[in-house]
Amino acid sequence: MEAFVYVIHCGSFNKAAEALYLSQPSVTARIQSLERELDCRLFDRQGKQVQITEEGKRFLPYAQQLITTYRRGKLHVHRQRKLPEELRIGCTVSVSNYVIPELLPKLKQRFPDVHYKIVTGVTDDIVGKVLGKEVDIGFVRNVNHPQLHSAKLYEDPITLYAYEGHPFVGSERVTIEQIADQPLVFFECGALDWLRIHRMFENLDKPPNIQIQTDNSETAKKLVIGRAGISFLPGLTVRQELVQGKLIPLKVPETEGIALQTNVIVSPGEYAHFMNAIIEIGKQFMSPIGGVV
The missing domain is CATH 1.10.10.10 (Winged helix-like DNA-binding domain superfamily/Winged helix DNA-binding domain)
Structure with a gap:
């Protein structure tokens, strides 16, 4: 040519x-x-x-x-x-709290000369920052954008959790009617999967007994531990509390298959080595504890 x-x-x-x-x-x-x-x-x-x-x-x-x-x-x-001197990571608050502390030390072992900067925001904000070159890699809810390369990092099942000693603990299954009568701490992160939780109560004669609503999983988790109510929570947020016995998962057949998916996004053709490393590391530490796969 x-x-x-x-x-x-x-x-x-x-x-x-x-x-x-x-x-x-x-x-x-x-x-x-x-x-x-x-x-x-x-x-x-x-x-x-x-x-x-x-x-x-x-x-x-x-x-x-x-x-x-x-x-x-x-x-x-x-x-x-040539690796960048600084990798700018944008992520949701939940990823910042529960994924970054485990992922970043392993990432630094692979890329020891790279410095890391982390900013948090909601999914739409992070997508905008990656598109605008304000951050290099984003951790967001399941999104597909024509100008971005997106790959699944993990799925986080949503499960109903109760505190130690709650009457539901030990039950083979809990019905929607029983749940609706209980004081509920409702964590809502805005993802579409939460609509499926809402729909479970649509056919009841009365609305669920939601005592407290919050958009912060740490707040919801601590309220449940403090016996303020029971709550639907992503499994990744409660891994430590499950091991310690502070929170107990309850079997609700209607919630099976409901999960929050987190993806890694980058501009096409950029930072592929980091993205591949993140996905590989993620498979290692996303154990089945708390239902995480």
């Missing part, structure tokens, strides 16, 4: 060979190979002069585009070899 474009630009095979640091027979052989591939003549040769054919004129913009794409790709590959 370069030989073809250079012959046109320089006006002769000899001058194209000099510009490409090749011999004239080598340039000729490359043009002949391209002509065989395309099954047409690209130049009319008249002594030392060459004239581009109509077929060559039609092919020229495509050749130029291929060369440009190749050079951009080459630059991108070499740029990716």
Whole structure:
């Protein structure tokens, strides 16, 4: 492709060979190979002069585009070899609280010379920051955006949790009617999956007994431990409390399959080495504790 474009630009095979640091027979052989591939003549040769054919004129913009794409790709590959001095991470509050403290030390082991900056926000804000190049990598709820590369990091099942000694502890299953009568601490993070929790109560004669509403999982969790009520919570938020026996999961068949998905997002072609490392590390520490898969 370069030989073809250079012959046109320089006006002769000899001058194209000099510009490409090749011999004239080598340039000729490359043009002949391209002509065989395309099954047409690209130049009319008249002594030392060459004239581009109509077929060559039609092919020229495509050749130029291929060369440009190749050079951009080459630059991108070499740029990716050099790691950034600082990786800017945008994430939701839950990821900041429960994922980053476990993930970041392992990430630093792989990229020890990189510094990390973490900012938190809701999913829409983080998506905007990645698009605007304000952060390099985002941790968000399950989103698909045409200008971003998105990959699933983990799914976090939503389960009903009670404090130690609650009457429901030890029950094989708890009905929606029983739950609705209990004082509820309702954690709401705005994800679509929470709509499915709301819908479980739609067919009841009376609304659920929601005593407290909060958009902070730590607040909801501590209120349950303090016996203010029971609560639907993502499993990742209660891993430590489950091990300590401070919170007990309750079996509610209607909640099976309801989970919050967290994705990693980057601009296409950027920070792939970090993204792959994050997903690999995530698989290691996202154990089944608390129902996390």
